[in-house]
Amino acid sequence: MVKTRTRFTVLYGAAFLLCGAALLILVFALAGGDLSDTQPLPGQGTASPDEQIAALQRRLAELDDLHSRQILTACLSAFALMLVVSLLVGRVLAKRVLRPLRRITAVTREITAEHLDRRLALPGPRDEVTDLADTVDDLLGRLEASFAAQRRFAADASHELRTPLATVRATVDVAAAKPAAPTAVTALAERLRPQLDQVDRLLDGLLALARSQHGAVAADGTADLAATAAAALDARADDIAAKHLAVTTTTAPGTRVRGDTALLNRMARNLIDNAVDHNRNGGTITVTTGPAGTAVRLTVHSSGPVLDQAAVDGLARPFHRLGADRTGSDRGSGLGLAIVHAVAAAHGGTLTLTAAPEGGLTATVEIPAEAAA
Numbered sequence: 545m546v547k548t549r550t551r552f553t554v555l556y557g558a559a560f561l562l563c564g565a566a567l568l569i570l571v572f573a574l575a576g577g578d579l580s581d582t583q584p585l586p587g588q589g590t591a592s593p594d595e596q597i598a599a600l601q602r603r604l605a606e607l608d609d610l611h612s613r614q615i616l617t618a619c620l621s622a623f624a625l626m627l628v629v630s631l632l633v634g635r636v637l638a639k640r641v642l643r644p645l646r647r648i649t650a651v652t653r654e655i656t657a658e659h660l661d662r663r664l665a666l667p668g669p670r671d672e673v674t675d676l677a678d679t680v681d682d683l684l685g686r687l688e689a690s691f692a693a694q695r696r697f698a699a700d701a702s703h704e705l706r707t708p709l710a711t712v713r714a715t716v717d718v719a720a721a722k723p724a725a726p727t728a729v730t731a732l733a734e735r736l737r738p739q740l741d742q743v744d745r746l747l748d749g750l751l752a753l754a755r756s757q758h759g760a761v762a763a764d765g766t767a768d769l770a771a772t773a774a775a776a777l778d779a780r781a782d783d784i785a786a787k788h789l790a791v792t793t794t795t796a797p798g799t800r801v802r803g804d805t806a807l808l809n810r811m812a813r814n815l816i817d818n819a820v821d822h823n824r825n826g827g828t829i830t831v832t833t834g835p836a837g838t839a840v841r842l843t844v845h846s847s848g849p850v851l852d853q854a855a856v857d858g859l860a861r862p863f864h865r866l867g868a869d870r871t872g873s874d875r876g877s878g879l880g881l882a883i884v885h886a887v888a889a890a891h892g893g894t895l896t897l898t899a900a901p902e903g904g905l906t907a908t909v910e911i912p913a914e915a916a917a
Contacts, residue, residue: 563630648666706747716740767801767805769909790826810883815842828847
């Protein structure tokens, strides 16, 4: 295995040797001017030998000074030229040397929690750089296995808990339905049923989250985001009326997308549920759907207090809530926006949460053209 340091040593040594040789050749070429002078010395033939010797010495001194100036000029010119050449050669060598590292950086940036199956697979001889790439690939493999195990656990646990939950619900209903059931039993059943409903919604949310994050989404269905949002608003009509919410909808043609119909419907329904459950009495909900460039966009804005954008950025994480009203909500489980984010990502889209300056929250989902019908 050729070490990277050995390759770099040979590369830099060869470059230095070539630059040094080129510098010597340039100096020799620039300083190799003809210094001979065939003109006779002043007074040659009539001057005495002493005068001729003195004139020859002066002439030799002038030639020596001229030669020194030529060498200095040649050295400075060659140095300036080789400085430019060395910078160009150094840039080319640095680009070549750092090419594997740039590849590692570019591929690593493209790898996300939803695409842990990507690998660097760096080609080339075995050296320290390929060892680094292989180490990163091994790390990605362990991360992929860990994420898959976590998602399988959430799905399996949610599925397995449904059976005992159904048993508990049936037991409570049977005990409360007996004609001679004590008042305490009936009151206890009335208190347990909402809690059981909350657990059932939580398990349903975990199943949807695990399904959307697992990457096994069907792409053979279609959903109209505008129609889905309208259906979700109709389903929450009683709650909207109870809170006296003013709903405004705006729809443009071209809102059908291809993908998993159930998950896409759940995504739109969660956005509407979030806007209704965490809105203030007498507030507003604005729903806008339509194409946005190469994507299909669904935007849901709900009124409310002024929120901190730094806190809003974390709402797409599972079980992350904002404020005491959200934490104490009987309907919220902290999974609604996390499911929206996971479903959008599974379809190649994005979820953007923005704290409106006038108060409230704006949730925008964009599904790219690749998933559009």
